[in-house]
Amino acid sequence: MSDQVRSDTRLSSVSRDVRDQIADLQADYIAALDSQDMKGWLASFDENNSSYFCRSKENEDEGLEVGYMFDDCHERICDRVKFVDEIWAGTFEEYQTRHFLQPTRCKSLGEDLYSAQTNFTVMYTDDAGITKVLASGCYDDEIVVNGVARLRSRKAVLDTNVVPRYMVYPI
Amino acid sequence: MDAKTDPSAISHLPDLAWPPAGVSDSVPFGVFTDQATYDLEQERVFRPTWNYLALEAEIPNAGDYKSTFLGDTPVVVTRDTEGEIHAWVNRCAHRGAMVCRENQGNNADGTYTCVYHQWAFDAKGDLIGVPFRRGLGGKGGYPKDFDMKEHGLQKVRVENYHGLIFGTFNEDLVDVEGFLGGEGDVSYHMKRILNRPLKVLGHTRQFVDSNWKIYAENTKDPYHASLLHLFHMTFGLYRSSQVGGVSLGDEWHSVLFASAGEEDESTKKENKENASRTYQEGYTLADMSLLAGRKEYDDGVTLVILSIMPSLVVQQIQNTLAVRQILPKGVDQFELVWTYFGYDDDDAEMDAIREKQVNLIGPAGLISMEDGEACELVQNAIIRDRDARSCIQMSGHDFKDEPHLVTEGPVRSFWNRYRLLMDF
Numbered sequence: 141m142s143d144q145v146r147s148d149t150r151l152s153s154v155s156r157d158v159r160d161q162i163a164d165l166q167a168d169y170i171a172a173l174d175s176q177d178m179k180g181w182l183a184s185f186d187e188n189n190s191s192y193f194c195r196s197k198e199n200e201d202e203g204l205e206v207g208y209m210f211d212d213c214h215e216r217i218c219d220r221v222k223f224v225d226e227i228w229a230g231t232f233e234e235y236q237t238r239h240f241l242q243p244t245r246c247k248s249l250g251e252d253l254y255s256a257q258t259n260f261t262v263m264y265t266d267d268a269g270i271t272k273v274l275a276s277g278c279y280d281d282e283i284v285v286n287g288v289a290r291l292r293s294r295k296a297v298l299d300t301n302v303v304p305r306y307m308v309y310p311i
Numbered sequence: 312m313d314a315k316t317d318p319s320a321i322s323h324l325p326d327l328a329w330p331p332a333g334v335s336d337s338v339p340f341g342v343f344t345d346q347a348t349y350d351l352e353q354e355r356v357f358r359p360t361w362n363y364l365a366l367e368a369e370i371p372n373a374g375d376y377k378s379t380f381l382g383d384t385p386v387v388v389t390r391d392t393e394g395e396i397h398a399w400v401n402r403c404a405h406r407g408a409m410v411c412r413e414n415q416g417n418n419a420d421g422t423y424t425c426v427y428h429q430w431a432f433d434a435k436g437d438l439i440g441v442p443f444r445r446g447l448g449g450k451g452g453y454p455k456d457f458d459m460k461e462h463g464l465q466k467v468r469v470e471n472y473h474g475l476i477f478g479t480f481n482e483d484l485v486d487v488e489g490f491l492g493g494e495g496d497v498s499y500h501m502k503r504i505l506n507r508p509l510k511v512l513g514h515t516r517q518f519v520d521s522n523w524k525i526y527a528e529n530t531k532d533p534y535h536a537s538l539l540h541l542f543h544m545t546f547g548l549y550r551s552s553q554v555g556g557v558s559l560g561d562e563w564h565s566v567l568f569a570s571a572g573e574e575d576e577s578t579k580k581e582n583k584e585n586a587s588r589t590y591q592e593g594y595t596l597a598d599m600s601l602l603a604g605r606k607e608y609d610d611g612v613t614l615v616i617l618s619i620m621p622s623l624v625v626q627q628i629q630n631t632l633a634v635r636q637i638l639p640k641g642v643d644q645f646e647l648v649w650t651y652f653g654y655d656d657d658d659a660e661m662d663a664i665r666e667k668q669v670n671l672i673g674p675a676g677l678i679s680m681e682d683g684e685a686c687e688l689v690q691n692a693i694i695r696d697r698d699a700r701s702c703i704q705m706s707g708h709d710f711k712d713e714p715h716l717v718t719e720g721p722v723r724s725f726w727n728r729y730r731l732l733m734d735f
Contacts, residue, residue, distance in 0.1 A: 195513070202513075206665075208515055216598045219596045227677075231539070301516055303515075303516070303674050304518050305683050306674050307674050307680065308675070
């Protein structure tokens, strides 16, 4: 990566205020997921226009769009809340997740839109109390920042190419 | 006295409490937990039969290759510079190192070189180069009688069946069509889905901590679908009362199919009363386009699950088309590889429909997530009581084609053939 590119996408390339708002968004997002609060997860997305994708790096690198979750409009993000909270309720063994994030890149896309990359590791703990790695990867986000930060689009790209068991909650 | 209560009727082959030969309405749980059984399966169930290895569309160009497994044996499927498809065991003939380390790629020159001592092989698996063959400065080198032709990679017989590439270690096995039971419902439904060139849309992969056969049973049991998968029930995608049925190919493979057609009201009501878990009526989604789809086949069939033993499931659920490859990884773990596909001539709208509907299936699928969990629930509970047996009696004790979905007949037929192959 050239020095020019690096300085343009460093976290310090955007204002402290914007960074703080994005940091709050990321913290709210993982706090919601780690308490199985799907409505809190939904609140992280821009209700006017947003998308959420969760796919493997294998597919991403090949330019293939399908993956674990494919919510290409805000309505289907709403529907995913309903699937987990209502339709699947009582059928799956709940598991506790812990998301750990590390922002790596951020840059302005003009007006109030920013792109951001954030590494994640997600641990999960099953009913027996055993903790394992669920996934490791990187969020590739577009974030609207205007007093409060909301996700315009989130792409959770998993380095983990074979996931354990099954996935109920988004990453 | 029936087989269940007469101890003398229980045959111990080799040391599990199976019901008598020909009766497969229960199986001893040890078959899911014994290492010796797992090892024997590799020799008797996986290696001698046709195993799914790849879609032809995954290796479309000369020089393309894909690494996968036949049972738990690592193999590589290649397309040589002339376009012919081959497969070989991914283990160097020299000292046993893995030759191909990538999941997939292209070797334009058609050469596969082991990194350890640089023995080089062609796409067919034949040895084509050995460093220091004549030594250095008259020292070392291979003996005069060293014959390159004797040191190729172990080859796997392959057949391209309508775009699906199968492999076997068995040179005497019938062709894939014969393996599927010849002309019949299984090969009919295979060709129905594989009716024209395919296009790969992506993969997902999951480890499930259960024996592979628990998943094999799951894919042959149509009646769990409306009980376990509440999404199906909630949106009427699949009901046990639906028009559908099961067909058995050569009593080892099976096809489950269901049509979109409406059943009569009393059957519908009876179905609902039998499901103890509640589901809500009149449910809507904010984005109903997930379920809109497009009619693709004239027959009105909206769900087909082809369970091709030992390693493959081919499915159509609404507009999702996929192959699921079952890769045993030990007595209590398998990897399930989902490869989603469409047709080469799909338009952009069809691509979008399929991509959207992939939400239905896979490790996070709205109607498949629970299968991974169900398999683990079984594996976790059956430990220790290896001679205790399951009950597989929905719709009787035997197995046959049936014009309904309330049956475990295909599961019984699977076990019947499994026992023949395993000599259990």
